Amino acid sequence: MSAMELETAVRFNIPIVHFVWCDCTFNMVQEQQEMKYRRKSSVDFGYVDIVQYAQAFGAEGIKVTHSDELPEVFKRVLNPKKPTLIEIPIDYRDNRLLFAEQCKTNKGVD
Numbered sequence: 001m002s003a004m005e006l007e008t009a010v011r012f013n014i015p016i017v018h019f020v021w022c023d024c025t026f027n028m029v030q031e032q033q034e035m036k037y038r039r040k041s042s043v044d045f046g047y048v049d050i051v052q053y054a055q056a057f058g059a060e061g062i063k064v065t066h067s068d069e070l071p072e073v074f075k076r077v078l079n080p081k082k083p084t085l086i087e088i089p090i091d092y093r094d095n096r097l098l099f100a101e102q103c104k105t106n107k108g109v110d
Contacts, residue, residue: 003057009083010058017077020050021090031092050087059083 009016030043054061060082064073077084 006054006057006059006083006085013082015080015082015084017080017084017086019086019088022047022050022087023090023092025092027092050085054083054085057083059085061085061087063087065089 008014024045024047026043026045030040033040033043051061051063060080062073062076062084064070064086073086077086
């Protein structure tokens with residue numbers, strides 16, 4: 001959610017690997033807004049190039065464009081030399097199914 005953690009990881013050379021699911025929204029927040037209020041508000045934002053973002057801090061950035069790439073990416077980051085961000089585009093169209101049972105029993109999300 002902020003750059004401070006990435007800057008700290010780079011400064012102390014902490015070899016973390018972080019996956020960033022990219023859809024240009026705060027999607028889970030959007031889903032809850034739509035269930036509670038029947039509308040969304042302030043959850044959309046523009047595309048951020050995670051590879052360039054990571055590189056700007058001195059971290060490694062990797063972009064996955066297809067699920068077939070994941071095994072090779074996983075091998076590549078098993079022993080990272082520095083903090084690494086992996087950008088994965090994601091389609092959340094089916095997220096409402098995650099809440100279907102809760103909506104039936106609770107009449108919404110509290």
